[in-house]
Amino acid sequence: MGGIERKTVLPGVNLSCVYTDKFKNGLFSAYLMRGLNSDDAPKNAMLADVLRRGCTEFPDMESIEARLDELYGASVSTVMRQIGETTAVGFSSFFADDRYLGGTEKILESAVSLTGQLLLDPATKGGMLNSDYVRSERDNLCDRIRAAVNDKRRYAVMRLKELMCADESYGVNPLGSLEKAGKMTHVSLTRHYRHILEHSPLELFYCGGAEPGRVEAAVLDAFAAMPRGETEPCDTEVRIDCGPMRTVNEKMDVSQGNLAIGFRLGEIMYNPNHAAMAVFSAVFGGSPVSKLFLNVRERMSLCYSVGSSLDRHKGIMVVSAGISPSKYDAATEEIFNQLDKCRRGEISEDELAAAKKYVASGLRESADEAALLDSYWLSRRVDGTDCTPEETAALAECVSAEQVIEVAESVKADMIYFLSGEESGQ
């Protein structure tokens, strides 16, 4: 197991299936793929929430939820994922495998059908999306945009991306700006909905124990009415170079300081070796065996949390750390010092082996969780690759120290962002 079966079931509608007997539940997802830009961001961010409020057969939340309870607590969640500068917006449904329930109900067909109805057959008033639903989800979206400050660490990373990529799509808040979100009406959202339904690639994914023919039949039945026009591409712009490093400090009433440092991955993005990038990330800061974790946190106690994450689609790496403001100089210095060590090849055999194991076992473990397989395969879809988690793990195991050094040498710091308390004297 682990292989993917891909099929174009309708024009621009791709079904990817992982068939496995090891789960007691199934997962089905449907995503419209869109490019990220500031005008569309709030529309995409609220669309699935509006559609989730009601469809023709189940016109309100109460009837949808009653239906889901009836289907043994199946869920249909609205999902928005960012893959580089591509936004995937849609639904993910998780449901019990009917073989273990002893009843006669066909849960798979019912869940796929409900997902299709929510996407294609919304509750309307006068041919438009229900204006009450649009108004209330617009208010909810505005609340979510305002609530971004509640999680300080994520807020710091979000601000870094906005500032560092101010003239790139990547710098757009995927939820949109408060100003643009607040102006949304049921008329503008209906127009957007019709447009993207017709012109976006639709990615469908299934993981579970049903036989292949059954899934495809359920999908064809549920998505037959999908309007299909010419699909619009969604690409991610990769910037290789950046200017001199910039520094931004912002203040808020917080007791802990939050540091976020943005890097460009540089020339390696011309011909990216994803396995080497993943292993470099695990050596430098993206794992508990990393230099940042073992030195900045464990050895020097400069912070409670520190880590790096790497977006291989966009070619950006972010280091984030929760620190006491008085440790700002020491922490930033040590973060760059550890990166220099990677560049100089000061990576022990044990470090490299542990990082490779970390990456490989993480990939293999993802094959045990349907939700992880969903995001794994969606991300591969954007890359246009078909390597299974097992194959990707095997590639990571073959990465050499030289390949890791090559990634480290290519990385360039672009911006340091620091969020700290009003009175702290940084």
Next chain:
Amino acid sequence: MRAIHYEKLNETLWRSELDNGLSIYVLPKKGFNKKYAFFAANYGGCDMRFKADGKWVDTPAGIAHYLEHKMFDMPYGSAMNRLTGNGASPNAFTSNGITGYLFSCTDGFETNLRTLLEYVSTPYFTDESVEKERGIIGQEIRMGEDNPSRAVLTGLLKALYRTHPVREQIAGTLESIALIDAETLYTCHKKFYNPANMVLCCSGDIDPRTVEDIAAEMITAPRGERYIRDFGEAESLLPDRIKNVREMPVGIPIFMTGSKMEYVAGKDWTRRLITAQLGCDLLMGTSSPLYADMYASGLINGSFYSGIMDFPEGAAALAGGMCAQPGEVMARICAAAEALEAGQAERERFGRLKKAVMGGLLAELDSPEDLCHAHAERHFDGALPLEQMDIVEGIEPEEAVALVKELFAAERLAISEIVPPGGEA
């Protein structure tokens, strides 16, 4: 080892108790790459006072969590590094009731299991190493202080309870952890990390007997005592205070209301917790008329939740979320609770909600982590997950209605609010 086979679910639970009292559960998962081990002590954030040798012993808030941080130190260096070096992803956490040490891996399971069992059984602290950790835990505490979701819960628990230690932060405070030294850690490890007070749960494509053999080989300590623990004085079911409000930089005000639940020991406790959860779902879950009304009128949004939080010898019924008019939401909940009856419509909904709970238990079976954590928690108090299917079957709508009416009666409720600086709730 004894195997219990659940025919309909095609699952087998293996369990065993070693001579020294260590309990072991294994849930084999054929075809999974991930192998998961969870080794837990019945000792958590709520354990601050216990009786040893006839005397009550008081320890500072945050002691169980501090001990968790220091357990990774071994005479050979860091157990964390040894596990990660062998391809495992190790971690640990302290909840109100237990401290759990865990790893997942795809290869080298037996070696990793030995490492886990060894380091958790080996206290190795020095004054220097304990001192060094204070900075890291201090940062963790401060990070928690900036977290409004945590603050709103703490505000509610502090309003509800007068003495139960769930009022305190699991990690303690900067002041309380200042009182912890190597000696306190040694004492608490000795008292609580003994085989009779611990449980090992494993899941994945593994052989149950191998797990038992390795545990018997590694855990050679004698059976210890199970100490009497003090979780505060018996309290009235009414809240200690009605309201706590705190200012924090939040984009939208956050609130949480709730009440105390009366504790009963053993499997009845699990039954009571599930009954209360079903009652909450019936009253204000996503498929209830109340939820639909409040959502449609913009009073609540998708962040609204309701349910039960349990901890040693207690539980709280909760409802909350981001909301500009928490008082109004609280009033609506109280009014709906008062009016709730087990009529025809409610009975039908209750039947569906039971199906949904069953589906939730089935979902847990696909997650080795969730399965192991649930077995460990329930081993010490309550009914195991696979036993819960039968419990759910037997719960009547009248029971859930009666319980939730009581839990959301106006006089039982306290409220906690987090508001933006200068903002009016």
